Amino acid sequence: MPEPDVCDLPGIVARWHHDPTNLVQILREVQESCGTIPSDTLDRLAALLNVPRVRIESTASFYAFFHAESHGAYEILFSDNIIDRMAGKEALKQYFCERLWLEPRKLSEDGLVYVDDTADIGLADQAPAMLVNGYAIPSLDKTRLDLVAELIRAQKPLAEWPPMLFEIPDNIRKPGPLTGEAFVPGAALKATLARGADATLAEMETSNLRGRGGAGFKTATKWASCRKAEGEAHYVVCNADEGEPGTFKDRLLLNSHADLVFEGMTVCARVIGARQGLLYLRGEYRNLHEKLKSVLARRREAGLLGQNILGHTDENGGFDFDIEIHLGAGAYICGEESALIESLEGKPGKPRNRPPFPDRCGYRNQPTVVNNVETFACAAKIAERGGAWFAALGTPQSAGSKLISISGDCQRPGVYEYSFGVTVRQILIDCGAEDAHAVQVSGPSGTCISFREFDRRIAFEDLATAGAFMVFSRERDMFEVARNFTHFFAHESCGFCTPCRVGTSLLRNTMDKLAEGKGSAYDMNEMKNIMHILRGMAHCGLGHTAANPVVQTMEKFPEAYEKRLKRLDFEPAFDLDGALATARLITGRDDEWAHLADD
Amino acid sequence: MTKTFVLDGKVIPFEEGETIMEAASAAGVYIPHLCHHPEFKPHGSCKLCTVSIGGRLGAACTNKAAEGMKVESETAALNADRLALTQMLFVEGNHVCPSCEKSGNCQLQAVAYHLGMLTPHFPHFYPARDVDASHPDVMLERNRCILCELCVRASRDIDGKNVFGIGGRGIKARLIVNSASGRLADTDMSVTDRAAEVCPTGAIIRKRHGFTIPIGKRLYDHHDIAEVPVAGMKEPKRG
Ligand SMILES: Cc1cc2nc3c(=O)[nH]c(=O)nc-3n(C[C@H](O)[C@H](O)[C@H](O)COP(=O)(O)O)c2cc1C
Ligand code: SF4
Numbered sequence: 001m002p003e004p005d006v007c008d009l010p011g012i013v014a015r016w017h018h019d020p021t022n023l024v025q026i027l028r029e030v031q032e033s034c035g036t037i038p039s040d041t042l043d044r045l046a047a048l049l050n051v052p053r054v055r056i057e058s059t060a061s062f063y064a065f066f067h068a069e070s071h072g073a074y075e076i077l078f079s080d081n082i083i084d085r086m087a088g089k090e091a092l093k094q095y096f097c098e099r100l101w102l103e104p105r106k107l108s109e110d111g112l113v114y115v116d117d118t119a120d121i122g123l124a125d126q127a128p129a130m131l132v133n134g135y136a137i138p139s140l141d142k143t144r145l146d147l148v149a150e151l152i153r154a155q156k157p158l159a160e161w162p163p164m165l166f167e168i169p170d171n172i173r174k175p176g177p178l179t180g181e182a183f184v185p186g187a188a189l190k191a192t193l194a195r196g197a198d199a200t201l202a203e204m205e206t207s208n209l210r211g212r213g214g215a216g217f218k219t220a221t222k223w224a225s226c227r228k229a230e231g232e233a234h235y236v237v238c239n240a241d242e243g244e245p246g247t248f249k250d251r252l253l254l255n256s257h258a259d260l261v262f263e264g265m266t267v268c269a270r271v272i273g274a275r276q277g278l279l280y281l282r283g284e285y286r287n288l289h290e291k292l293k294s295v296l297a298r299r300r301e302a303g304l305l306g307q308n309i310l311g312h313t314d315e316n317g318g319f320d321f322d323i324e325i326h327l328g329a330g331a332y333i334c335g336e337e338s339a340l341i342e343s344l345e346g347k348p349g350k351p352r353n354r355p356p357f358p359d360r361c362g363y364r365n366q367p368t369v370v371n372n373v374e375t376f377a378c379a380a381k382i383a384e385r386g387g388a389w390f391a392a393l394g395t396p397q398s399a400g401s402k403l404i405s406i407s408g409d410c411q412r413p414g415v416y417e418y419s420f421g422v423t424v425r426q427i428l429i430d431c432g433a434e435d436a437h438a439v440q441v442s443g444p445s446g447t448c449i450s451f452r453e454f455d456r457r458i459a460f461e462d463l464a465t466a467g468a469f470m471v472f473s474r475e476r477d478m479f480e481v482a483r484n485f486t487h488f489f490a491h492e493s494c495g496f497c498t499p500c501r502v503g504t505s506l507l508r509n510t511m512d513k514l515a516e517g518k519g520s521a522y523d524m525n526e527m528k529n530i531m532h533i534l535r536g537m538a539h540c541g542l543g544h545t546a547a548n549p550v551v552q553t554m555e556k557f558p559e560a561y562e563k564r565l566k567r568l569d570f571e572p573a574f575d576l577d578g579a580l581a582t583a584r585l586i587t588g589r590d591d592e593w594a595h596l597a598d599d
Numbered sequence: 600m601t602k603t604f605v606l607d608g609k610v611i612p613f614e615e616g617e618t619i620m621e622a623a624s625a626a627g628v629y630i631p632h633l634c635h636h637p638e639f640k641p642h643g644s645c646k647l648c649t650v651s652i653g654g655r656l657g658a659a660c661t662n663k664a665a666e667g668m669k670v671e672s673e674t675a676a677l678n679a680d681r682l683a684l685t686q687m688l689f690v691e692g693n694h695v696c697p698s699c700e701k702s703g704n705c706q707l708q709a710v711a712y713h714l715g716m717l718t719p720h721f722p723h724f725y726p727a728r729d730v731d732a733s734h735p736d737v738m739l740e741r742n743r744c745i746l747c748e749l750c751v752r753a754s755r756d757i758d759g760k761n762v763f764g765i766g767g768r769g770i771k772a773r774l775i776v777n778s779a780s781g782r783l784a785d786t787d788m789s790v791t792d793r794a795a796e797v798c799p800t801g802a803i804i805r806k807r808h809g810f811t812i813p814i815g816k817r818l819y820d821h822h823d824i825a826e827v828p829v830a831g832m833k834e835p836k837r838g
């Protein structure tokens with residue numbers, strides 16, 4: 001069990017070069033080695049880093065995985081996506097708590113265990129899942145939880161737990177060019193160096209590759225503009241935050257195709273003239289950290305990273321580039337590229353004012369390319385096989401293949417690689433989801449489609465997606481799906497702008513009110529108004545899309561809402577009779593006259 | 600040739616690099632705002648200044664003016680949305696105007712008057728927020744904080760002190776101060792700091808000055824905020 005005094009603050013700070021820009025990484029290591037980030041640590045860090053304490057506290061209090069109170073020797077966080085719930089998460093969590101005699105969100109009396117929920121951890125194909133001290137355990141059932149409970153009772157250090165608990169299969173069900181073909185590390189780089197930066201950019205242009213992180217911005221345009229931008233240094237950033245619930249395709253790329261991803265970053269570095277790259281890995285993927293570091297080490301040894309890559313020299317000298325991994329700490333908003341950069345710079349993950357965009361003013365205010373993991377993997381393949389090959393796949397507006405992460409009510413959840421243009425219906429057949437009733441495409445911030453729309457296609461021109469594909473059968477309650485997503489957004493709002501900070505909580509509260517059977521048509525209308533404010537006035541994509549699940553399910557599955565409405569006009573949110581409960585307790589009365597009439 | 604853009608049909612001149620808000624203010628046109636202050640770096644968080652820029656919505660305080668741009672601000676739709684934002688700010692905190700020392704000089708209240716706010720509309724959150732009376736001269740009333748970060752910017756950029764910051768996230772975001780105890784008294788805050796007077800609401804107030812000017816005789820008791828956008832900045836326009 002980690003004791004507070006094993007926390008070697010000066011060592012951690014030195015490892016991160018005494019640079020406050022690395023504050024999130026420093027805090028993360030403190031949290032991991034001490035189990036908490038106590039108040040006096042903030043003062044010591046302020047002194048060691050020579051920055052005001054208030055700035056350290058801002059960052060420390062922003063991220064969900066940092067906390068000042070002890071969570072014991074074992075912190076258990078259950079993934080709380082709707083998919084986990086459908087797979088029995090709530091009952092299993094209760095079972096687990098009963099076995100260990102504890103209550104959620106309360107440190108056990110012996111100071112050993114703490115249990116809580118966390119946002120989706122990228123294992124929807126193996127739900128329900130949880131994190132133990134940051135390490136993922138998938139496919140929970142009573143047997144596995146019994147084992148975990150025993151290990152905790154025996155106070156076994158995590159390192160001695162059976163490795164099979166932490167095994168996470170890729171679940172690749174339909175391979176394609178990215179996931180099914182062998183890739184020889186260095187192949188794309190050799191082609192790039194032989195071709196030259198200009199010609200490589202031209203291949204990227206020809207390929208028609210568009211970003212795989214959701215927005216679908218043309219990659220060649222981003223690289224070209226970053227390349228042109230002036231700065232003291234250029235940076236390549238790989239967005240491996242993969243926080244959108246139901247998305248887990250980057251997990252597989254990082255686990256089994258990391259060379260492709262790192263090579264894509266290196267190709268980008270060559271094109272834009274960068275010497276440093278950063279991979280921002282979501283904290284939930286802690287289990288991949290060591291493996292990725294060893295891939296980087298291997299690539300350095302093979303001359304594919306570091307000084308004088310592949311011994312190449314030209315009129316500008318050698319090609320130097322290296323990659324550093326930063327871990328996130330439980331904040332979905334850090335997937336938004338400018339919030340991600342803030343986080344890389346040691347700050348709370350709050351989106352910046354744009355323009356300027358990162359291609360001109362990104363990491364350390366220098367020109368920076370931010371791309372998704374899958375985008376870099378595609379870039380490596382394009383560098384290797386040429387732009388025309390890639391452009392020939394998919395549709396004219398959506399070139400190439402797309403990894404789809406399928407979860408929920410289907411027989412074969414996992415990752416499927418399709419050429420763009422595939423219909424939802426085809427995907428449902430392939431994954432064994434014949435009785436699907438609804439699909440949430442691209443996660444809570446994406447699009448909810450009903451069975452009437454299954455002929456729609458996965459493509460930027462129809463259903464754009466970052467990769468999530470959550471299937472719901474006829475038995476599922478689409479109201480509960482939307483309510484779960486609404487809780488997610490309220491929890492993940494960074495709080496910077498008024499509409500989202502307040503609006504997401506208003507939505508969550510209204511959905512809870514409806515769930516308690518206290519809602520009316522007035523509330524439904526209110527939620528539409530809040531959606532209008534969020535879409536128009538929020539500062540970033542999180543706020544813009546936060547009301548989508550509610551409004552779309554309201555439109556497509558009105559019956560899920562109607563059956564919950566108490567009456568069709570107004571019902572106050574304030575429960576007057578409930579408020580009298582304290583008075584009843586104090587006076588010891590519970591007779592008819594101590595209650596308000598319920599009409 | 601000076602460059603110009605059009606705001607609600609009026610031609611507004613601007614200098615290269617100016618925001619829509621700056622150019623509009625210089626031309627005497629009011630765009631509702633709370634987190635903007637002419638002396639500080641644009642922040643863009645309250646979103647009250649949202650305008651339509653060639654059909655796309657954006658914050659006037661962070662978007663740069665550009666030649667020939669068509670901007671709409673005083674539309675019924677935008678003012679309705681601004682009203683909703685103001686109501687959101689009211690319900691997320693605890694604002695009891697009749698008993699607040701800042702009443703009449705408060706920009707939140709004045710914007711609410713300006714937009715014709717009659718009710719808070721949304722259900723109140725009634726958050727539990729701390730009041731900090733530890734400092735001899737300055738009172739911190741977090742119930743009234745709207746997280747505009749003007750005090751954060753003033754303390755950092757003008758006073759060079761970093762007394763204030765924002766902690767937490769989402770609806771739990773809160774004003775924090777630079778001391779281990781969390782008390783204002785244990786920071787190097789001084790009553791003469793710019794941060795002590797920049798708060799648009801009654802969240803940071805100087806002690807013993809609350810009622811020097813009686814309620815009823817205060818700035819926004821007699822002037823719409825459109826005439827005097829920033830208390831103490833300019834003399835109110837007459838006429
Ligand atoms: C709230 C929010 C969360 C996001 N999360 C991710 C993410 O986890 N991974 C990702 O690649 N892009 C994410 N994005 C999109 C990024 O901002 C950005 O567009 C993307 O990383 C660009 O890379 P691409 O062009 O390769 O898609 C998110 C955007 C928003 C608004
Ligand atoms: S929309 Fe939400 S997440 Fe985005 S900046 Fe505003 S509060 Fe933060």
Ligand code: SF4
Pocket residue numbers: 743744745746747748749750751774797798799800802803
């Ligand atoms: S205390 Fe005042 S100035 Fe500071 S953030 Fe709150 S409302 Fe703004």
Ligand code: FES
Pocket residue numbers: 631632633634635642643644645646647648649658659660661
């Ligand atoms: S004044 Fe522009 S966002 Fe607050």
